Amino acid sequence: MxxxxxxxRGGQGAKTASRILGTAAFMxxxxxxxxxxxxxxxxxxxxxxxxxxxxxPIRERGAIAHPDVIVVADATLLDDVAARVLEGADDxxxxxxxxSLSTEALRAHVPIPLQVTAxxxxxxxxxxxxxxxxxxxxxxxVAARLVGLDWESLRSAIGRELxxxxxxxxxIQRNLTVAKQCYETVxxxxxxxxxxxxxxxxxxxxxxxxxxxxxxxxxxAAGNSVLRETGGWRTFRPVLIADKCNGCWLCFAYCxxxxxxxxxxxxxxxxxxxxxxxxxxxxxxxxxxxVAEREQEGGVAWTAK
Numbered sequence: 001m002x003x004x005x006x007x008x009r010g011g012q013g014a015k016t017a018s019r020i021l022g023t024a025a026f027m028x029x030x031x032x033x034x035x036x037x038x039x040x041x042x043x044x045x046x047x048x049x050x051x052x053x054x055x056x057p058i059r060e061r062g063a064i065a066h067p068d069v070i071v072v073a074d075a076t077l078l079d080d081v082a083a084r085v086l087e088g089a090d091d092x093x094x095x096x097x098x099x100s101l102s103t104e105a106l107r108a109h110v111p112i113p114l115q116v117t118a119x120x121x122x123x124x125x126x127x128x129x130x131x132x133x134x135x136x137x138x139x140x141x142v143a144a145r146l147v148g149l150d151w152e153s154l155r156s157a158i159g160r161e162l163x164x165x166x167x168x169x170x171x172i173q174r175n176l177t178v179a180k181q182c183y184e185t186v187x188x189x190x191x192x193x194x195x196x197x198x199x200x201x202x203x204x205x206x207x208x209x210x211x212x213x214x215x216x217x218x219x220x221a222a223g224n225s226v227l228r229e230t231g232g233w234r235t236f237r238p239v240l241i242a243d244k245c246n247g248c249w250l251c252f253a254y255c256x257x258x259x260x261x262x263x264x265x266x267x268x269x270x271x272x273x274x275x276x277x278x279x280x281x282x283x284x285x286x287x288x289x290x291v292a293e294r295e296q297e298g299g300v301a302w303t304a305k
Contacts, residue, residue: 001054002147002191005064006139007085008073009233011043013136016161017071018049020140024149024157025053033058044233044276046083051143067093068191070114071143073121073135075099076232076295078109089114094189096142098122098135115189117146121182122235122294128178137162141179146189154183226274230257234277236292238270244289251281251290 004021008014015036022034032053038045050064066088075097077083089095095114097106098121106118121138137158144154158179162172238251247266259271260281268281268290282290 001052001056001058001060002069003064003067004051004069004071004143004147005067006049006051006071006073006143007077007083008047008049008139009043009077009235010038010045010047012073012235013134013139014047014071014073015049016136016165017073017139017143018051020137020154020157020161021051021143021147021149022053023161024140024144024154025051025147027156028149028153030054031056031058033061035062037063042276043278044230044235046077046080046233048083064088066090069094069096069143069146069189071139071146072097073139074235075101075106075109080232086110086112086114091115094146094191096146096186098139117186117189119182119185124178124182126294128181129174134175137175137179138182141183142186145183145186147191148188151180151183154179229273230276231273234275234295236277236279236294237272237275238277238279238281238290239293240268240270241289241291242267244287246287246289248286250284250286254280254284256280 004018006014006018008017018034018036022032025032030053032051034049034051036047036049038047048063050062052058052060052064070085070089070093072078072085072095077085078097086095089112091113093114094117095110096117096119099106099118100120100123101118103116103118106116110116119142121135121142125135125138140158141154155176158176159172162175167175245267249262249266251268252260252262256278257274257276259275261269261271263269279292282292
C-alpha cells in the first residue's frame with residue numbers, strides 16, 4: 001500500500017488534489033481511498049487530506065500516521081507546530097514542498113533527513129493560469145508522478161474531478177496542460193511501499209465516552225484570539241495603493257475578522273499579524289485600491305519583506 005498525506009491551507013486545493021490522486025490510482029486498477037480533515041474550515045486555515053492505494057483491500061481508515069509521501073501546498077506550514085506536517089515521517093519518507101526556495105534552503109526548515117523535492121507550483125499557476133489559488137490539479141499531478149502513476153490515468157482523473165466541481169471545459173483543459181508540465185518536471189520517488197500498514201490481524205479500538213467539557217471545542221479564556229497570530233495563514237496579502245483609495249470604508253465593513261482599521265484620513269490599515277488573506281477586501285474595493293501581493297518566502301518566520 002502507498003500512503004500519501006497532503007497538507008495545505010483552506011482554498012489551496014489539498015482536498016481536491018487528494019481526490020485526484022485517489023481517482024487516478026483507482027483508474028489505474030488499484031484499490032483506493034481518500035479523505036480530508038478540516039480545522040477551522042475557512043480560507044487560510046491548515047487542512048490535511050489522505051490518500052491510500054494498493055492491490056489488496058485497505059482495512060485502515062482515518063488519518064495517515066506514517067506517510068510514504070508528504071505533499072505540502074504551502075511552505076509556511078513547515079514552521080506551524082499545530083499543523084504537524086512532518087509527524088510520523090522518517091528517512092524513507094518523500095517530502096514535496098510547493099515553494100520558490102531551493103531544496104538546500106528548504107532543508108533549514110526540515111529537521112529530519114527526508115528525501116526533499118521542491119517546485120514553485122504557485123508560481124507556475126500564476127504564470128500559466130493567471131490564478132492565485134488554482135493549484136489542486138498541479139499538486140495532484142506532482143503526487144501522481146512521485147508515486148509512479150501514469151499520465152493517462154491522471155489526465156482522466158483531473159478531468160473527472162474538475163468537471164464535478166463545475167469548471168468549464170476550457171478551464172479544465174488549461175489545468176490539464178499545466179498539470180502535465182508539472183508532472184513531467186518531477187521524477188518518480190523511490191518508495192518503500194507499505195511502511196505505514198502491516199497485513200494481518202488488527203486490534204479493534206473501542207472509543208470511550210468523553211464528557212462535553214473534554215470532547216468538544218471551547219474557549220477557556222475570554223479575549224485570547226489576539227494571541228493567535230493567524231497572519232501566517234496567508235499566501236497573498238492585501239496591499240493599499242493610497243492614491244486610488246476614496247475612503248469608502250467598504251474594506252472595513254466587509255472584513256470578516258475585523259483586522260482592517262481606518263486612520264484619520266479614512267485610509268485602511270491592515271493588521272497583518274491577524275489578516276488571514278481571504279482577499280474579500282480586494283474583491284469588494286470599488287476603486288481597486290487594494291491589490292494582492294504574494295508573500296515572499298525566506299527566513300525563520302516566512303514573512304514578507
